[in-house]
Every structure is written in structure tokens, then in C-alpha cells.
Amino acid sequence: MRPVRAALAWCVLPLALAAQQRTDTTTWNAAPTLRLVDRAIARRSAQLADTGLTDYTARAHGYLTFLAQVGEGFPDPPRVMKTDELAVEVYWRAPDQSKQRIVGRRDTLLLPTDIQYHRDHLAIIQNNFPSVIRLGDGDEVRDVPHPLSPAGRSAYDFAIGDSLTIRTNEKDIEVVMVRVRPRDERLPRAVGAVYIDRESATVVRMAFSFTRAALRDKYLEDVSVVLENGLVDGRFWLPYRQEIEIRRTGSWLDFPSRGIIRGRWEICCARTNTGLSPAVTVGPEIVQATPDELRAYPFTGALLAQLPADVTLATDDDVRAVQDAAREMVRAEALSRARATNPSARSISDLVRVNRVEGLAFGVGLRHALGLGVEGTMRLRYGTANRHSASALGIAWRRANGAFVALRAVSDFADAGDEPEVSGVRNSLAAQEFGADYTDPYREHAVSLIAGFAPSDGWRWSAVIDRRRESALAVHATPSTGRYEPTLAARSLDAWRVGVEARRAALAVGRATVGVRASFFAECDLARADHRACEQRWLRGAIAVDASRRVAAGTLVTRTFAAGLSSGSAPPPQRLVRIGGPVTGPGFDYHQFIGRAALSQRVEWQRSIPFVPMRFGRFGKVPSTLTLAPFAMGLWVDGPDAAAHGWHGSVGLGVLAFFDQLRVDVARGGRGGRWTFSVDLAQALWPIL
Numbered sequence: 133m134r135p136v137r138a139a140l141a142w143c144v145l146p147l148a149l150a151a152q153q154r155t156d157t158t159t160w161n162a163a164p165t166l167r168l169v170d171r172a173i174a175r176r177s178a179q180l181a182d183t184g185l186t187d188y189t190a191r192a193h194g195y196l197t198f199l200a201q202v203g204e205g206f207p208d209p210p211r212v213m214k215t216d217e218l219a220v221e222v223y224w225r226a227p228d229q230s231k232q233r234i235v236g237r238r239d240t241l242l243l244p245t246d247i248q249y250h251r252d253h254l255a256i257i258q259n260n261f262p263s264v265i266r267l268g269d270g271d272e273v274r275d276v277p278h279p280l281s282p283a284g285r286s287a288y289d290f291a292i293g294d295s296l297t298i299r300t301n302e303k304d305i306e307v308v309m310v311r312v313r314p315r316d317e318r319l320p321r322a323v324g325a326v327y328i329d330r331e332s333a334t335v336v337r338m339a340f341s342f343t344r345a346a347l348r349d350k351y352l353e354d355v356s357v358v359l360e361n362g363l364v365d366g367r368f369w370l371p372y373r374q375e376i377e378i379r380r381t382g383s384w385l386d387f388p389s390r391g392i393i394r395g396r397w398e399i400c401c402a403r404t405n406t407g408l409s410p411a412v413t414v415g416p417e418i419v420q421a422t423p424d425e426l427r428a429y430p431f432t433g434a435l436l437a438q439l440p441a442d443v444t445l446a447t448d449d450d451v452r453a454v455q456d457a458a459r460e461m462v463r464a465e466a467l468s469r470a471r472a473t474n475p476s477a478r479s480i481s482d483l484v485r486v487n488r489v490e491g492l493a494f495g496v497g498l499r500h501a502l503g504l505g506v507e508g509t510m511r512l513r514y515g516t517a518n519r520h521s522a523s524a525l526g527i528a529w530r531r532a533n534g535a536f537v538a539l540r541a542v543s544d545f546a547d548a549g550d551e552p553e554v555s556g557v558r559n560s561l562a563a564q565e566f567g568a569d570y571t572d573p574y575r576e577h578a579v580s581l582i583a584g585f586a587p588s589d590g591w592r593w594s595a596v597i598d599r600r601r602e603s604a605l606a607v608h609a610t611p612s613t614g615r616y617e618p619t620l621a622a623r624s625l626d627a628w629r630v631g632v633e634a635r636r637a638a639l640a641v642g643r644a645t646v647g648v649r650a651s652f653f654a655e656c657d658l659a660r661a662d663h664r665a666c667e668q669r670w671l672r673g674a675i676a677v678d679a680s681r682r683v684a685a686g687t688l689v690t691r692t693f694a695a696g697l698s699s700g701s702a703p704p705p706q707r708l709v710r711i712g713g714p715v716t717g718p719g720f721d722y723h724q725f726i727g728r729a730a731l732s733q734r735v736e737w738q739r740s741i742p743f744v745p746m747r748f749g750r751f752g753k754v755p756s757t758l759t760l761a762p763f764a765m766g767l768w769v770d771g772p773d774a775a776a777h778g779w780h781g782s783v784g785l786g787v788l789a790f791f792d793q794l795r796v797d798v799a800r801g802g803r804g805g806r807w808t809f810s811v812d813l814a815q816a817l818w819p820i821l
Contacts, residue, residue: 160289160313168308169290171333172280172326176260178227185226185368187408192220192232192256192371194397198247201390202820210392211816214247215240219429220255222371222399229413230258234420236429249393255418256374256397260335260359265322268348272378273355276320276346279312280335289313293325305363306330312340320346334369336361353379353390364402371399473500476509479820481556486564488616489545489573491517491609505530513544517609534586541579545605548572548620548706550674550695553713553722555821558812567614570713570722574622574706577601592635601626602706623704629655644681650674657704670699672707686739689761691715696729703728709769714810717767719782719801727771736763736786743789761786765799775804793817 159165195217199210219236232255250268263281267273277283279290293309308328314321324340338359347355355378362372374397381390420426476497477483485493495513502508506529513522522545528538554562554570562568577600584594604622631653639646652673656666674695681688693716695709711717712724716732740757765782784799797810813821 160291162292165290165292165310168292168328168330168333169280169285169310172328172335173282173285175333176263176278176280176335177282184405186405187223187225188364188368188370188402188404189224189406189408190222190370190399190402192218192222192397192399194218194220194256194374194395196249196253197394197396199392199394201392210390213241216249216254217431218254219431222256222258223408223412224258225408225410225413228259228262229410230417231413231415232256232258232418234418235425236431237420237426238429238431247391251418253376253393253395254420256371256399257357257359258371260338260361267355267357267376268378271348272352273342273346274320274348276322276342279322279326279340287315287319287321289315295330303366307336314343317343318345319343322346329369332367332369335359336369349380351380351382353381355379362402365404368402368404370402370404373398473498475499476511479556481560481821482511482513484560485556486560486609487571487573488563488567488569488607488609488611489518489605489619490515490520492564493522502527515608518606534584534592536582536584538582539580540582543577544575545571545573546576546602546706548574548622548708549710549723551676551693551711551716552818553715554810555812555815555818557821563609563611563616565612567611567616568722569616572620572706572710572723573605574620575603575605590636590638594633595631596633597628597630599628602704620705622706625657625704625706627655627657629653641679644679647678649676655707668699668701668703670697670703670707672697674709683737686737689736689738691732691734691736693732694730699728711767711769714797714808714812715815717780717782717801718763718765718784718797718799718810719805719808720767720780721806724804725767725769725771725776725780726773727769727777729770730768732765732767734763734765736761738788759788759792761788763799780804788814 195215197212197216198214199212201210216237216239218234221233221235223231223233234254250271252267252269260280261278263278263283265273265276265278277287279288289312291311293311295306295308298305298307306329308330309325310328311325313323317323321343322340323343324338326335326340327337328334329336338357341354341356356376358373358375359371360373361369364370374395376393376395378393379390380392476499477495482495482497484495487493490513493513493515495511497509497511499507499509506527509524509526509528511524514520515522522543524540524542524544526538526540528536530536549572559568559570562570578598579600580596580598582594582596584592586592602622602625604624605619607616607619609616631651633651634648635650636646636648639648650673652671654671655669657668658666672695675693677690677692679690679692693711697703697707697709699707708726708728709730710723710726711730711732712720713722717725738759738761740759743758762785763783765784766779767781768779769776771777780801780803782799782801782805784797786795786797788795793814795810795812795814797808799808799810800806801808
């Protein structure tokens, strides 16, 4: 019999938010609440035996996916690295005997990884957890008393959050949300909510996270679980849908990385009181069929095409609601991992780089947590060619919800380009060997006050006000072959700047996925005689939009960049818009087009073709495909040079290999262009290069 799905009768996020808004007026441990909790504990202690349920069988179908994120604040959505699809036979006998047999399993490796899952992630959770909660075979969560257990009665506070009536063909069912928080958040505890059938005191749904003390691995950021039951035969609440999310956060020097395991399970076809033989549940609870049987299971469709859409989002709404509620009810310090003093580097190029000003330059950095969300950073770099140092100092206060305020002072290089055309490592190699430095550097001394926040809708906003001085730099280095171009003739500035920036990494627009980055700045260049007056003012804005959509047997990828400068007189060269190069103008020289305004539009169609597979040992096998990416480019510039002003175009072909992490482009530019050849790593890796 198909169960009545209770949890989808309401949207959990508004419930969670509404409950949070009543935090100040909620009555914890009220007598009616505790009476309902006591009934639920008694019902769980009976292990459902008094309901007439002696056994049941079911089938579970699920996806276990490993994703990765990198970057300060994790601005981009996680990338799928590996996905396993599983089919499981589920058996249960009263009072608490459980058996699960994995009968089908297939996987898709998208990026090299040797991830191995704990065995209990490969199956569903029975009975809404036992009285003591464990996850990851006890390596992730251990020794947490269940909120609806005899030990949990004294370990947690309870409060009625909301109620809902579910209408079925047989009767109306009133479900009550009971919020749960630990009485001592320093101990291993759960935080979240349980949903209870008021009449039978049976658990309908559980959604919770855990305190810091419950997480056994120091690199665990949080663990969130959603267990959803369905009503079978009009009286038995049995597993129907389950979600689990496990996030580990670490860092390479100062560059944050996050690994995410997401499990999504649907349980169907429950049959109750079948006279299940006791022999079925003998032995280990979770077993696996032979490799040949696992491969022979008749899965349907392509694995990635079947993957639930919410797996590839920044986080699922249900899981985010659990995490938000947990952070609201328990101090942020109890849910976050303390960060010690660490070496600091945002990328490989912060440690070592080559350019035409510094030659070979070496950098060091340090980050120190001062407590209460405050941290200080320091970075130094020394160029062997110009024999000059660059430095940056900062202090920032950050909250768990993504809000921050920072004060920074820098004496370093800035780049006149809006969009990087190559990765940092590729630029250093090309600059050293061939004199091809794809930067337009100028000196900046600045003191900045920055504030930002990251609401749950996925947007990231920041505002900055700074006082800056800028000046030109000179070429000091010599490449192995060739010669360097002169540096940018930057104008000396002594200016105030105010600006805002917005970013959204993955925005669903119809059937397309869109990423947006936008900035807007207003500047005032102070008069040399009177630093209280503006000698010149200008406004500058830029926007970049990346979009992708599955089309036929491939993916249509577009990239749009536009920028403009408003100024009543001749603007400083470092503020002009510059395009041209592998990203904004393939088939043209680096920053060949300079003007007050510019537009670059790229359209690309990516499609996989067969190729020879390669093995990376325990990190997996390179897929037996290459991705071909023919593209066309159009750009427009409002420039002073008649030869460069107006529209230009180019066409080219890209080839993506090794998990699409290596890209080779050949392009031919039209008017004013030439043949160009580019080899680089995928743009998703550029922030760490």
C-alpha cells in the first residue's frame, strides 16, 4: 500500500522561521508539552509492538553524493565529485531487529577522489534512530541521547512550535512540531525539532543537527538529518523519505575547502505483517550482494540525469532550515569549530609568483583567531627583481550567518583588468619563460572598511569605503626568452572610493543555471592643493553573467561581460575598461581593446565525445570522454582608437580533458585579430592558483 506522505503536506522552512520568530515568547517545558513528550517516549520504548506491527519489508532507492567547495566564504555552489546510486532491500521485525541488503549499486566519478563512505551511509535509518544516536559508525556522531528517550527527557528542553492537520481518506491527523534544544550545549546533543502525531504520540518527522561536542571529527562543520515517515495501512508510521548532509571544512594554508556528503533516500512498497522469518535478520545489520549482483541491478536512465536537483544546490531547504534553527537555539560557539593560528595564503600565487615588476616573488602570511569571531591577518611578499616588499594587514569580525565587518590596510599591486584572463600559475610560467605577463599592475596604498552579509537566498553583498593612493610601476625583471611589454602608465591618484558588490553563484532561471557578479563604485580624486575638494569624479560599474543549460546532447554555455565608466574629463588609464585575451576576447591580444565602455559576449556549446580512458590508481579512472567546445565571440568597445572602436568577432574551438579540468583553446579573431592558442586549467580552479 502506498503510504500517505505527511511531511510534504507543509513547507518546513516557513515553519522553522516562524518558530524562530517566536523565540522570545516560547514557553519551554510547559506541562502539556512534557505530557506529549512523555507519551512519545513511552511509545518509542514499546518499539511499536503494541501497535500490532510485527514486521515489515520495503525497498529503498537512494543517492549518495560527494561534493566539494573552495574559496573564502564558499561563494560558488559545490561541485559534484562522485555519485553513487543504491538499491536496498529493507527488513524489520519487532521489537528492534533490522536487516538491510544492498542489491544494486553504480557510481559516476566526475573528479579524482578516493572518498570511502561509512557503511551506515549506504542504508536508511530505522526506527528514527535508537535511544543513543550514532552516525558514521560512531566516527562522526556518537553518544548523543535521543530527544525521545528516557535519558533525553532530562537532557533537553521542549517547546510546542506549531501544529498541522493532515487529511487522509480514513481520518484527520493532527501533527505537532516540538522544538528541541539541549539543556547544556557543551555536551553531545541534538538540536532541532520532532513532529509527533498527537493521537498516537508516534514520530512523524525528525529534523535536527548536533552540537559541536557531538561531532567526533574536529574537521566536521555540521551534520544535519531529516527523517520523514509515511502512514501505512492507516496506522503505521514507517520510513518514507530521508536526507543527511555531512560537511567537513578544512584549509590549505588560508584557502578554505569543504567536502560535503549528501544522502537522499526514498522508501517505497512497504508490506506489513508478512510473517518475516527470524533468520532474515540474523547477522550484521547491513550487508551487500556480490559485485556481479550489484552491477546487474536494472537501474534506469543515466545516473547524473536521475540525480535529485537539490543535491547540486548550495544546500537543500530542509537541511538549511535545520541548520538555521540549530544556530538560533544554541550559541554559535557551540556549533562552530574554533580556528587556531594558521599560516595564511589565499592561493599558490600568494606564496610564489613571477611578473615583470617583481620578477620571482615569495610571500608568507599568518592568520590568528582573536576570539568572539574576530581574526587578524598579515601577508608579506618580496620581489627579487624590484627588491621591494608588498604587504597587507587586516582585522575582521565574522558571524556564522556570513555577516562580517573588516578593516584592511594594503601596500600592494592592483590589476587594471576586471576579469582575469589566465590563472595565476599559468601567468607565472608564461611570464618567466616567454615574457607573456597577462596583468596590468599599478601600485596601490589603501585603507578600507568593508561590511558584507550573505542572506539565505544565495546572494552575497558587500560595501566598501576606502582612502587610496595609486601610482605607476616599472619593469624590473627579465624573462628567459623574449621581452616584457611596458607596464601600464597609471596616473597618480589620491582618492576616496565608495562601492557595492553583489554575487550570486547559482541562480535558477527557467531551466538554466545563472551566475552573476556585479560591482559599482563612485570615486573622488582629491585636488592637489586642497584635499577636502574633488578635482575629478567618476562612476564605474561592471557586470559578468555566466549561464548554462542542457541542450540536446550537450550544454549551451554563455558568458557576458559589460563595464562602463562615467567621467567628465580624461579618466585615469587604470579606470578604463580593458578586454581582450582568452576569456573576454579570444583571437585578440591581451587587453587589446581599451575604452570607456565595453561588452563581451561568448556563446559555447559543449559536448562529450569518446576518448581513451586513463587510470589514476585509487583516485579513480579518467572518464573515457573528451569535451569539445566550439564557440563564437562578439565584443564591442567605445574606444578612442578608430581601428579598435566598434564591433569585433572571433570563432574558436576548445577541448576539455582530464575531468574537464584542463582546457586547450584555438581561436581566430576577425577585424584586428589573429590566431591564438591557450592552455590553462579550468576556471573553477583559478581562485586557488
